[in-house]
Amino acid sequence: MGGQGSGSWYRWNSKTTTESQHGIDIRWLKKHGYFRSGTIGSLSWSCRGEQTGSIRYRIEADRMILDYRHRPHGGEWEEVEQKISLSRTPCNYGGHRTWFHCPRCCKRVEVLYGAGKYFLCRHCYRLTYESQQEKTPSRLLIKVQKIRKRLGGSAATGDLFPQKPKGMHWKTYIGLRNEAEQAERLAWAMVGQGFENFR
Numbered sequence: 244m245g246g247q248g249s250g251s252w253y254r255w256n257s258k259t260t261t262e263s264q265h266g267i268d269i270r271w272l273k274k275h276g277y278f279r280s281g282t283i284g285s286l287s288w289s290c291r292g293e294q295t296g297s298i299r300y301r302i303e304a305d306r307m308i309l310d311y312r313h314r315p316h317g318g319e320w321e322e323v324e325q326k327i328s329l330s331r332t333p334c335n336y337g338g339h340r341t342w343f344h345c346p347r348c349c350k351r352v353e354v355l356y357g358a359g360k361y362f363l364c365r366h367c368y369r370l371t372y373e374s375q376q377e378k379t380p381s382r383l384l385i386k387v388q389k390i391r392k393r394l395g396g397s398a399a400t401g402d403l404f405p406q407k408p409k410g411m412h413w414k415t416y417i418g419l420r421n422e423a424e425q426a427e428r429l430a431w432a433m434v435g436q437g438f439e440n441f442r
């Protein structure tokens with residue numbers, strides 16, 4: 244009945260080597276016969292022989308349902324059920340190709356990655372991963388406030404940016420101002436994309 248897959252360790256970005264990147268590859272599932280409609284199975288990932296995560300899944304006609312437990316950083320375990328839509332496109336040489344639709348951006352993809360609570364496409368994974376690392380809007384804004392205070396100005400981002408303090412080199416001042424501007428821009432862009440609520 245079910246497909247038991249294991250030991251798939253995906254590296255799609257050599258920059259992120261320490262985090263476990265739990266991926267679900269539709270081609271891999273198909274190749275091993277785990278992707279037939281009606282299949283109920285489980286997938287697990289491991290790193291150097293140690294299991295780093297597992298999920299249960301079932302395949303229906305037009306969706307894949309994932310069932311797993313997620314634990315937010317320092318939080319309680321919670322049960323997650325994620326429904327992923329599937330679609331098919333015909334191949335040039337007969338048969339068809341099956342795609343996931345990323346639950347966040349709806350893009351058609353063949354691999355989804357476990358990012359925080361949900362499985363998402365590579366693009367959304369990267370954004371979420373980075374935001375969880377350090378770049379949450381609130382952390383970015385704290386950084387901006389620190390720079391403003393360091394320059395002897397008001398911490399409020401709505402106020403005018405502080406002038407260069409006496410005795411500070413222009414190069415230092417301009418560097419800090421650029422850093423603050425970039426962080427602030429990124430923070431608001433992320434808020435616009437609903438990042439703060441996305442866990």
Ligand SMILES: [Zn+2]
Binds near residue numbers: 347349363365
């Ligand atoms: Zn996506």
